[in-house]
Amino acid sequence: MGRRAKNKQGAPEPLEKKTYSTSKKLGKRKADSDSDLDDRATTRPPKKIKDSKAKPRAPDSKPSSKAKGQNKSSVKTAKSIPKSDSDNDFGDGWEDVEGDVDVNDEFSSDEFQGITNNLDDLSEEDDEDYPLRSTTQKFDFDTDEEEEGIQPVLKGNKSKQHERPSKIIPTSSDGSDDFDYDESADEGRVTMANMEARSRALDAKAAAEAELDEEELQGAVARKDEDDDFDMDEADEENDAEPFHLPTAAEREAEKHAGGPDLQVVQRRMRECIRVLGKFKQLAEKDRSRSEYTDQLVADIASYYGYNDFLAEKLSQLFPVAEAVEFFEANEVPRPVTIRTNTLKTRRRDLAQALVNRGVNLEPIGKWTNVGLQVFESSVPIGATPEYLAGHYMLQAASSFLPVIALSPQPNERVLDMASAPGGKTTHIAALLQNTGVVFANDTNKARTKSLTANVHRLGCKNVVVCSYDGREFPKVMGGFDRVLLDAPCSGTGVISKDQSVKVNKSERDFTMLSHLQKQLILCAIDSVNPESKTGGYIVYSTCSVTVDENEAVVDYALRKRPNVKLVETGLSFGREGYTKYRGKIFNPSVSLTRRFYPHVHNMDGFYVAKFKVEKRSKAAATVEEPVTIPEKFVLGEEAAVEQVQEDVGFDSEEDRPYLEEAKRRRMKAKGLRPPPRSKPAHRA
Numbered sequence: 174m175g176r177r178a179k180n181k182q183g184a185p186e187p188l189e190k191k192t193y194s195t196s197k198k199l200g201k202r203k204a205d206s207d208s209d210l211d212d213r214a215t216t217r218p219p220k221k222i223k224d225s226k227a228k229p230r231a232p233d234s235k236p237s238s239k240a241k242g243q244n245k246s247s248v249k250t251a252k253s254i255p256k257s258d259s260d261n262d263f264g265d266g267w268e269d270v271e272g273d274v275d276v277n278d279e280f281s282s283d284e285f286q287g288i289t290n291n292l293d294d295l296s297e298e299d300d301e302d303y304p305l306r307s308t309t310q311k312f313d314f315d316t317d318e319e320e321e322g323i324q325p326v327l328k329g330n331k332s333k334q335h336e337r338p339s340k341i342i343p344t345s346s347d348g349s350d351d352f353d354y355d356e357s358a359d360e361g362r363v364t365m366a367n368m369e370a371r372s373r374a375l376d377a378k379a380a381a382e383a384e385l386d387e388e389e390l391q392g393a394v395a396r397k398d399e400d401d402d403f404d405m406d407e408a409d410e411e412n413d414a415e416p417f418h419l420p421t422a423a424e425r426e427a428e429k430h431a432g433g434p435d436l437q438v439v440q441r442r443m444r445e446c447i448r449v450l451g452k453f454k455q456l457a458e459k460d461r462s463r464s465e466y467t468d469q470l471v472a473d474i475a476s477y478y479g480y481n482d483f484l485a486e487k488l489s490q491l492f493p494v495a496e497a498v499e500f501f502e503a504n505e506v507p508r509p510v511t512i513r514t515n516t517l518k519t520r521r522r523d524l525a526q527a528l529v530n531r532g533v534n535l536e537p538i539g540k541w542t543n544v545g546l547q548v549f550e551s552s553v554p555i556g557a558t559p560e561y562l563a564g565h566y567m568l569q570a571a572s573s574f575l576p577v578i579a580l581s582p583q584p585n586e587r588v589l590d591m592a593s594a595p596g597g598k599t600t601h602i603a604a605l606l607q608n609t610g611v612v613f614a615n616d617t618n619k620a621r622t623k624s625l626t627a628n629v630h631r632l633g634c635k636n637v638v639v640c641s642y643d644g645r646e647f648p649k650v651m652g653g654f655d656r657v658l659l660d661a662p663c664s665g666t667g668v669i670s671k672d673q674s675v676k677v678n679k680s681e682r683d684f685t686m687l688s689h690l691q692k693q694l695i696l697c698a699i700d701s702v703n704p705e706s707k708t709g710g711y712i713v714y715s716t717c718s719v720t721v722d723e724n725e726a727v728v729d730y731a732l733r734k735r736p737n738v739k740l741v742e743t744g745l746s747f748g749r750e751g752y753t754k755y756r757g758k759i760f761n762p763s764v765s766l767t768r769r770f771y772p773h774v775h776n777m778d779g780f781y782v783a784k785f786k787v788e789k790r791s792k793a794a795a796t797v798e799e800p801v802t803i804p805e806k807f808v809l810g811e812e813a814a815v816e817q818v819q820e821d822v823g824f825d826s827e828e829d830r831p832y833l834e835e836a837k838r839r840r841m842k843a844k845g846l847r848p849p850p851r852s853k854p855a856h857r858a
């Protein structure tokens with residue numbers, strides 16, 4: 174059994190408790206009176222950056238993210254935990270920033286800036302997993318008792334993970350008899366440790382809530398049932414306040430002309446819209462439709478949180494209305510700062526000891542990883558400690574561990590990391606391979622491979638070959654891998670807390686183009702796997718985006734285009750199931766094996782992970798899907814070659830037409846010719 178840390182520090186203050194207000198609870202809610210609004214206004218998130226016609230913020234409210242220069246965003250985190258200057262390539266020194274792609278620039282990637290002491294879980298068993306055993310520093314794990322006076326000096330730099338803004342939708346206080354789920358999981362706040370149980374509980378709630386929405390939509394909920402649940406006394410109490418009136422189109426127009434709504438008005442309206450949508454029949458104004466309330470809510474979300482209308486709507490559609498606001502709220506707060514122990518150089522307990530001795534307040538992330546540590550406070554720059562410089566750890570978002578855990582590389586394997594810079598996942602793979610086998614770490618962006626190479630060296634990875642091809646050139650350049658990781662370039666809608674610019678700079682066209690690139694890359698990744706691999710034959714597809722176009726739609730496309738692959742369990746013990754149905758699209762039922770991760774549920778960046786097993790092509794399948802052939806006179810980096818690859822991998826069906834057209838438009842533009850007008854993309858989830 175694991176021995177306990179003698180000098181364990183108190184548990185960190187976790188995130189505040191949150192539950193989704195359900196339609197039923199909202200009907201009963203009274204705690205969220207307008208008197209609360211003043212307080213909340215002081216902790217409001219940034220105002221809309223572009224497009225903002227809303228009235229100026231209250232003087233004590235947070236400035237807009239632009240105003241605060243949050244585009245290089247992990248800004249808040251960066252301030253909490255000082256980092257090394259040695260990573261100037263990446264601005265703030267975070268290695269595991271997520272990549273984005275500038276679709277206006279021929280898919281050249283933008284840099285995506287994006288990424289206490291309870292050592293109880295550092296049991297001896299953990300050490301079994303470590304290939305390298307360094308000299309253990311003296312650290313007593315024998316007792317649970319906290320020892321006073323041996324806490325490291327902790328000053329400033331406190332992680333802001335617990336400072337989430339006040340909720341628009343308050344936590345319900347009326348018990349939770351609406352849902353049958355593990356209540357204990359809902360106690361306290363979301364921490365890395367309780368995340369799994371919380372996740373399950375919230376999943377159950379979300380499912381129940383979605384069911385309610387559906388029932389309501391179909392008019393299937395009998396009025397009597399609702400009346401039974403509805404507490405008229407409380408409704409009357411709510412009615413004592415000024416009754417809520419959903420603005421008409423004319424009133425909204427007038428409000429816009431007057432400079433946009435007042436913040437408190439927006440806050441109240443959001444709450445009220447959610448309440449009404451939860452009990453539409455009782456609470457809706459006469460002759461007003463459900464979609465009018467939804468439209469108002471989305472417009473208010475856009476203005477309150479500073480998103481463009483398109484993205485606010487797109488992201489809102491992912492969740493039941495009350496949960497959507499939780500998601501937007503979570504995007505206003507930095508995620509916990511986490512590091513990954515580099516097991517090529519040290520063990521987690523030794524690293525923890527060394528950092529504690531330097532005044533770092535940390536604890537293990539959770540049972541699901543035996544290499545992660547969550548940093549709560551530090552009196553030293555966490556990106557410039559001697560241990561950091563010696564490559565004992567990687568500053569890495571917890572969500573970034575997931576695809577590598579799913580990939581589960583085995584010693585001596587040949588692995589391709591198709592989009593790998595700056596190397597957070599590459600170096601993790603190299604460590605799991607215990608410096609055996611080989612990892613081809615590829616990234617199309619040469620500039621980014623510099624920091625990739627630097628990280629590979631710093632972490633002592635001797636089995637990594639860095640290369641820079643367009644991923645769509647694989648497997649022409651190289652194939653036959655035991656495993657392939659495609660951590661795809663994406664919109665970054667899962668890491669908005671790190672990059673607030675995503676709120677306003679993503680358009681419908683971006684998602685269309687990204688989805689197209691992702692589909693091309695995933696087919697190339699699949700074709701790069703050796704289906705006869707003795708130990709592997711797997712591909713993991715991941716993104717730091719939460720949109721269905723970039724995730725389930727891509728995975729479903731791959732399943733349709735490559736009959737020789739099937740989805741398998743990711744091996745991850747938590748995460749929501751991937752959608753099998755979404756806004757009229759039906760995906761392969763096995764897409765439920767894929768996993769979604771959300772900031773408001775898992776307290777980590779929004780992320781998506783899918784794992785495929787690649788089988789041998791059957792003769793029948795081979796006739797459907799021609800294997801990729803290497804074009805003659807293939808010249809790396811030549812657009813013509815990439816286009817040839819696009820044709821080879823099978824981008825020829827009707828649903829690919831808009832993408833092919835778009836590629837043609839770009840080619841024509843590049844040649845100075847006038848491109849034809851765009852047609853509407855056919856494949857949109």
Ligand SMILES: C[S@@+](CC[C@H](N)C(=O)[O-])C[C@H]1O[C@@H](n2cnc3c(N)ncnc32)[C@H](O)[C@@H]1O
Nearest residue numbers: 272282592593595596597598617618644660662
């Ligand atoms: C999400 S980031 C990868 C992060 C990396 N896996 C890590 O853990 O540090 C996506 C990467 O894809 C790269 N990229 C964009 N388009 C690509 C392409 N066509 N082929 C290969 N890489 C591409 C970007 O340069 C970016 O570094």
